Amino acid sequence: MNFLAVLAALAAERFLPHGLGFGEPRLLRALLRGLDRSRPGAALARSALLPWLLTAAAVAVTALIQYRLAGSLAGGLFGGLLLFLCLGPRDLADEVGQLLAARQRGDRPAVIRLARQLQHGPEPDDSHRSLLGALFIQSHERLFGVLLAFLTVGPAGAVFYRLASRLPAQVEALEPDTAAARAAAQLHGLAAWLPVRLTALLFALAGSMDDAMTAWRRLGELDFRHGWRSHSWAVLAEVGCGALASEEAEGSKPVAPKLDAALREVLRMQTRALLILLAGFAVFTTGTLF
Numbered sequence: 001m002n003f004l005a006v007l008a009a010l011a012a013e014r015f016l017p018h019g020l021g022f023g024e025p026r027l028l029r030a031l032l033r034g035l036d037r038s039r040p041g042a043a044l045a046r047s048a049l050l051p052w053l054l055t056a057a058a059v060a061v062t063a064l065i066q067y068r069l070a071g072s073l074a075g076g077l078f079g080g081l082l083l084f085l086c087l088g089p090r091d092l093a094d095e096v097g098q099l100l101a102a103r104q105r106g107d108r109p110a111v112i113r114l115a116r117q118l119q120h121g122p123e124p125d126d127s128h129r130s131l132l133g134a135l136f137i138q139s140h141e142r143l144f145g146v147l148l149a150f151l152t153v154g155p156a157g158a159v160f161y162r163l164a165s166r167l168p169a170q171v172e173a174l175e176p177d178t179a180a181a182r183a184a185a186q187l188h189g190l191a192a193w194l195p196v197r198l199t200a201l202l203f204a205l206a207g208s209m210d211d212a213m214t215a216w217r218r219l220g221e222l223d224f225r226h227g228w229r230s231h232s233w234a235v236l237a238e239v240g241c242g243a244l245a246s247e248e249a250e251g252s253k254p255v256a257p258k259l260d261a262a263l264r265e266v267l268r269m270q271t272r273a274l275l276i277l278l279a280g281f282a283v284f285t286t287g288t289l290f
Contacts, residue, residue: 002154003285005080006147006278012080013087023088025166028054029173036174045174048183055163055187063156082155086146086162092139092270096263103260128259132244133237135266136203140236141165143270144199144277145192151281164191189229196232199273200239206272207243207265215242243269 013023031054035041044050062082069075095118102110119134145165149157167184175181204212215238219231244262 002076002079002151003278003282005076005083006150006281008080009083009087010274012084014091023085023090025089025170028163028166028170032170032174045171046178046180048179050180051164051167051171051184051187054167055160058163059156059160062159066155079150079155083146083150083158086150086158088142090142092135092142093267096135096267100260100263128262129241131259132241132262132266135263136199136236136240137233139240139266139270140192140196140199143274144202145195147274147277148195148198151277161191161195164188185229189232193228193232196236200236202273202276203236203240203243203269205276206269207240208245209243211245212239212243215239240266240269 032045035045035050044053065078066075069078095114099111099114099118102114115131118138119131145161146158149161151157153160164187168181168188171178171181171184200212200216204216216235219235219238244265
């Protein structure tokens with residue numbers, strides 16, 4: 001039932017109009033703002049307990065519903081709907097398509113704006129490596145992180161990862177550098193540690209495996225001077241960029257493709273990685289590929 005729910009949610013996420021705002025954290029944003037405006041809730045909104053309490057409450061409610069509906073058609077519908085709402089909020093292919101279109105028509109301000117949106121703020125560098133790494137991180141955060149949690153635990157897992165990944169930005173929007181913001185970042189890092197590495201492995205399988213593993217080993221030789229959370233995102237970005245490498249001729253040094261080709265290849269790698277994940281889950285649940 002979970003596998004059918006995944007297919008239905010992925011189809012809906014891909015084909016329904018994204019301008020409708022599906023997947024936007026509106027409920028979470030409204031809840032945090034409501035807490036912040038109330039006298040007793042304002043202290044909680046800045047407390048280190050906030051991310052853990054919110055996540056635990058949401059997961060507990062979801063798990064209870066999941067248990068009540070287990071094995072029924074309603075349970076499958078509930079899982080599919082919840083997974084759909086936890087994905088996104090925007091399709092990566094749409095945003096990359098907009099960036100490619102802006103580059104083709106020579107609209108530099110639009111290119112910079114779209115690239116900064118995909119990188120969540122930083123100015124794109126001349127090598128575009130930071131942009132490509134950000135795309136792999138966005139692919140994980142919008143798709144693979146939630147999907148891996150759902151396939152492992154069910155709807156409660158999807159809700160857990162969704163909240164863990166969205167809380168840092170929403171809590172920071174209330175007031176930066178609070179105990180709640182630091183706790184939310186800690187929770188996100190803990191929730192992402194294993195899924196990030198599984199997603200990196202999927203990208204390696206979907207691209208140049210040797211180059212991806214070389215990049216991973218090189219990262220493993222570095223210390224964690226920037227922190228273990230930053231190291232997780234570096235694994236995803238560097239392994240993904242390594243998997244993009246290709247050989248121009250037999251025996252020549254692997255090189256990264258030009259930017260436009262690399263952007264398209266990121267999307268193709270996302271599709272291949274998704275198919276690998278779904279095929280692996282199908283084999284695990286049924287015991288056979290056919």
